[in-house]
Amino acid sequence: MQDAGAAISVRDLTRSFDRPGVPGAGWRRLLPGGTRGAPTVALHPVSFRVERGERVALIGPNGAGKSTTIKLLTGILHPSGGDARVLGRVPWRERTDLAYDIATVFGQKSQLWYHLPARSTFELLRHVYDLDAGVARRRVGELTERLGLRDLLDRPVRTLSLGERMRCELAAALIHSPRLVFLDEPTIGLDVEARQAVRAHVRELNARQGTTIFLTSHDAADIEQVCERVIVMQAGRVAFDGPVSTLRSRYVRGRQIEAHFLVPVDRPVDLPPGASLVDVEPQRWRLEVHEAGAPVGPVVAWLMACGPVVDLTVSDPPMEDVIAAIYRETAGPRVIPGGRP
Amino acid sequence: MATLRFLAHYVRANLEVALAYRAAFAAKVFAMVVNDGIWVAFWWLFFERFPSVEGYGFRQIVLVWAIGTTAFGLSSGIAGGASTIAAKIASGDLDFYLVLPKPPVLHLVVSRMDPGGIGDALFGIATFAFLARPSAREAVAFAILVVIAASIIVAYAVATNSIAFWAGRADTIAEQAMFGLITFSTYPERLFSTPVKAVLYTVVPAGFVSFVPVALVQEWDWGWAAVLVGVAGGSLLGSKAIFDAGLRRYASGSILAMRG
Amino acid sequence: MTPRRRRGMLAHRARVIGAHAIVTLRDQGAYLGELALGGAILFVFLFVLSCLWTATFRAQESSLLGGLTLVQMTWYVTFTEALVMSRVNVARRIDEDIRTGNLAHALLRPGGYLTARFGAYLAERLVRFAFSLGFGSVVALALAGPVVIDPVAALGAIVATGLAFVLEFAIIAGIGLGAFWTEDTSSIYFLYTRVSLLLGGVLIPIELFPEGAAIVARALPFAPMIHGPARLALAPDGTGFLSVIASLVVSLTVVGTMMAVGYRSGLERLTVQGG
Numbered sequence: 001m002q003d004a005g006a007a008i009s010v011r012d013l014t015r016s017f018d019r020p021g022v023p024g025a026g027w028r029r030l031l032p033g034g035t036r037g038a039p040t041v042a043l044h045p046v047s048f049r050v051e052r053g054e055r056v057a058l059i060g061p062n063g064a065g066k067s068t069t070i071k072l073l074t075g076i077l078h079p080s081g082g083d084a085r086v087l088g089r090v091p092w093r094e095r096t097d098l099a100y101d102i103a104t105v106f107g108q109k110s111q112l113w114y115h116l117p118a119r120s121t122f123e124l125l126r127h128v129y130d131l132d133a134g135v136a137r138r139r140v141g142e143l144t145e146r147l148g149l150r151d152l153l154d155r156p157v158r159t160l161s162l163g164e165r166m167r168c169e170l171a172a173a174l175i176h177s178p179r180l181v182f183l184d185e186p187t188i189g190l191d192v193e194a195r196q197a198v199r200a201h202v203r204e205l206n207a208r209q210g211t212t213i214f215l216t217s218h219d220a221a222d223i224e225q226v227c228e229r230v231i232v233m234q235a236g237r238v239a240f241d242g243p244v245s246t247l248r249s250r251y252v253r254g255r256q257i258e259a260h261f262l263v264p265v266d267r268p269v270d271l272p273p274g275a276s277l278v279d280v281e282p283q284r285w286r287l288e289v290h291e292a293g294a295p296v297g298p299v300v301a302w303l304m305a306c307g308p309v310v311d312l313t314v315s316d317p318p319m320e321d322v323i324a325a326i327y328r329e330t331a332g333p334r335v336i337p338g339g340r341p
Numbered sequence: 342m343a344t345l346r347f348l349a350h351y352v353r354a355n356l357e358v359a360l361a362y363r364a365a366f367a368a369k370v371f372a373m374v375v376n377d378g379i380w381v382a383f384w385w386l387f388f389e390r391f392p393s394v395e396g397y398g399f400r401q402i403v404l405v406w407a408i409g410t411t412a413f414g415l416s417s418g419i420a421g422g423a424s425t426i427a428a429k430i431a432s433g434d435l436d437f438y439l440v441l442p443k444p445p446v447l448h449l450v451v452s453r454m455d456p457g458g459i460g461d462a463l464f465g466i467a468t469f470a471f472l473a474r475p476s477a478r479e480a481v482a483f484a485i486l487v488v489i490a491a492s493i494i495v496a497y498a499v500a501t502n503s504i505a506f507w508a509g510r511a512d513t514i515a516e517q518a519m520f521g522l523i524t525f526s527t528y529p530e531r532l533f534s535t536p537v538k539a540v541l542y543t544v545v546p547a548g549f550v551s552f553v554p555v556a557l558v559q560e561w562d563w564g565w566a567a568v569l570v571g572v573a574g575g576s577l578l579g580s581k582a583i584f585d586a587g588l589r590r591y592a593s594g595s596i597l598a599m600r601g
Numbered sequence: 602m603t604p605r606r607r608r609g610m611l612a613h614r615a616r617v618i619g620a621h622a623i624v625t626l627r628d629q630g631a632y633l634g635e636l637a638l639g640g641a642i643l644f645v646f647l648f649v650l651s652c653l654w655t656a657t658f659r660a661q662e663s664s665l666l667g668g669l670t671l672v673q674m675t676w677y678v679t680f681t682e683a684l685v686m687s688r689v690n691v692a693r694r695i696d697e698d699i700r701t702g703n704l705a706h707a708l709l710r711p712g713g714y715l716t717a718r719f720g721a722y723l724a725e726r727l728v729r730f731a732f733s734l735g736f737g738s739v740v741a742l743a744l745a746g747p748v749v750i751d752p753v754a755a756l757g758a759i760v761a762t763g764l765a766f767v768l769e770f771a772i773i774a775g776i777g778l779g780a781f782w783t784e785d786t787s788s789i790y791f792l793y794t795r796v797s798l799l800l801g802g803v804l805i806p807i808e809l810f811p812e813g814a815a816i817v818a819r820a821l822p823f824a825p826m827i828h829g830p831a832r833l834a835l836a837p838d839g840t841g842f843l844s845v846i847a848s849l850v851v852s853l854t855v856v857g858t859m860m861a862v863g864y865r866s867g868l869e870r871l872t873v874q875g876g
Contacts, residue, residue: 383804
């Protein structure tokens with residue numbers, strides 16, 4: 001049923017949480033029957049599978065169950081029901097053994113010692129992971145090279161910029177050569193350059209060592225540039241699971257057509273059927289064609305008739321719009337079957 | 342063995358941090374020394390007026406304070422993280438320790454060093470050396486007993502802080518429990534009636550943290566020494582078991598996240 | 602205004618009140634936690650001290666130590682503990698105000714900064730004192746039984762307590778104003794609390810101090826602030842009252858003047874530095 005070949009395999013995993021009692025009355029919850037409310041379900045039965053070497057993004061609005069899923073897969077939480085294997089192990093039962101093979105990078109939480117140079121944290125982690133001094137030295141050298149840490153290692157972490165710190169953070173997470181890396185919002189709060197650097201490093205890690213990547217993010221570029229596959233969670237369920245390219249067509253129907261005119265053109269009075277205006281400037285119009293797969297020919301012809309077109313682009317809507325569309329769907333999950341064979 | 346090396350490294354990193362802020366560190370150490378000194382000064386005043394109470398004289402109370410401050414100092418100076426566990430459980434900050442391969446409770450316990458604890462320990466050792474003027478045998482007994490007492494204190498802190506797994510917020514309960522232990526550990530045993538002693542040898546183990554070690558420094562007894570070692574080992578294992586049992590209920594801040 | 606709009610506004614107001622009530626309740630929750638901690642500490646302290654004094658009275662085979670019976674001694678430490686535990690750390694707040702520049706802000710508002718601080722201090726201190734003394738009395742009653750307090754003595758103790766609260770404000774605020782000149786006022790405050798624990802006679806009345814120590818203690822302001830009111834309540838005598846009040850007034854004059862001078866020169870530094 002559960003094969004050891006997959007990096008992650010999850011079957012009917014559920015988790016609910018007890019509702020907290022009256023604020024400030026913590027001790028009352030010690031009494032039998034306490035003030036506990038009905039439990040809140042964070043995860044309805046969830047199932048999916050990630051192969052070794054895959055790059056998968058887990059996305060969804062806040063409260064959809066992403067963090068709960070990651071915490072279950074890393075052994076932080078115990079599930080209410082169901083089964084999961086990570087690198088062949090049951091995370092909550094074999095947490096310690098699993099910890100040697102996985103890494104976690106939480107964008108908002110640092111594992112570096114704030115007042116010490118990163119090198120001190122690395123040295124500590126060497127003992128945490130029981131690495132030989134020689135092995136650790138080689139590994140740190142390698143990471144220093146790849147992440148460009150040469151000038152950063154001996155400065156107290158508090159003096160580093162956010163981007164520099166994140167690079168050290170990555171190195172700290174990778175010091176024990178994990179086979180599977182969980183990244184929870186790895187680029188949050190970083191500037192553009194640092195974001196791109198982090199994405200490039202994660203991609204490279206996957207390409208060079210075949211490390212499996214499992215990340216959550218709200219950032220469209222993290223998903224597009226790093227991952228090949230997306231799992232969308234909504235209200236504690238898997239709402240979509242498939243390649244990044246299919247995700248777009250599933251959630252946002254239609255494409256955008258942008259036309260540049262040679263001379264300013266008056267705002268159109270009527271529109272061709274199935275199209276709507278997104279944005280109008282005198283020399284540039286942007287339209288949306290609603291139905292996926294609907295022919296764009298008539299709309300293009302109509303545009304040509306409106307004025308002298310010098311440039312025309314037909315494009316898919318940007319990933320941000322796709323994600324926004326997913327998050328807007330708060331009414332409930334719309335399970336789209338079979339993104340994957 | 343590897344675990345011990347790992348713990349030693351943690352302590353060293355803590356020290357490095359402390360020394361990065363030398364002045365603040367020294368101020369905290371000094372403040373604690375003054376605090377302890379004030380108490381010993383109180384006892385000096387007291388015994389000036391009443392030379393003997395229930396067979397206790399100034400030297401006995403000096404031993405109580407020397408052993409107590411050194412043991413509490415060692416526990417919070419090396420394992421100051423123990424008293425932060427309740428808050429970390431409530432805020433979901435255990436995650437970081439759970440994804441590492443070493444036992445999380447070990448990590449947590451050494452994750453912080455309390456400079457005041459260093460002050461306590463320095464005060465205790467100095468008091469013992471200069472005010473109690475120990476014999477060589479007493480000095481050896483002291484060195485062994487404070488370590489055993491300190492480990493019982495750490496176990497007690499872990500156990501009381503672990504209540505947070507069941508009660509949500511329990512930092513106040515844990516703080517009260519620790520305050521009680523400290524207070525009862527710094528007074529002579531003979532002040533207390535039998536029912537109170539029953540409490541002090543069980544739920545608030547001042548008996549094993551202070552009374553028994555103080556008696557043993559003065560007069561060694563293999564039987565009591567064995568009991569003390571047994572209690573220390575048992576409470577360390579017991580507190581780890583309580584923590585690990587609580588871990589199954591750990592919600593990792595998800596309750597808070599879901600309320601928002 | 603249409604009825605519909607009025608209903609809307611009423612609903613809005615109800616929502617606002619509700620929101621405030623919830624926030625206040627939550628706040629209260631945190632406060633209750635602090636009170637519970639204070640209560641537990643007070644209980645343990647009083648219990649241990651009562652054990653100590655019971656043993657001491659037994660060992661001395663005497664019914665009166667330093668002019669107090671065992672019952673009075675238990676109530677004495679209850680009163681001194683309540684005084685000490687009701688202390689409000691104004692020093693930290695003033696220190697923060699100076700460092701963050703809030704002080705300069707507060708100066709723009711009418712009414713002196715220290716006056717406002719004093720008002721807040723007094724309110725909080727009275728509430729804390731009432732709680733500590735109330736809870737402590739229950740504990741003392743259970744540990745030692747009731748004590749007879751002479752109404753005139755109680756009046757004297759109240760006057761002395763009031764003066765002590767004012768004097769202690771001057772001292773603690775003075776420590777906070779130290780932030781104009783020094784980096785770390787919190788350790789000065791800590792030292793103050795420790796020294797007053799000993800020289801204020803919190804654990805042992807000054808009458809039972811060795812002679813030299815008693816002279817030192819009586820010369821400093823700690824004893825009239827802590828030992829004074831407690832002693833007056835339990836074992837009143839006319840000259841005692843006068844001497845406590847006299848030393849409180851003298852201390853208040855000296856410390857108050859020092860604080861005022863310090864405040865003024867501190868403000869000058871503030872303007873020189875450009876706030």
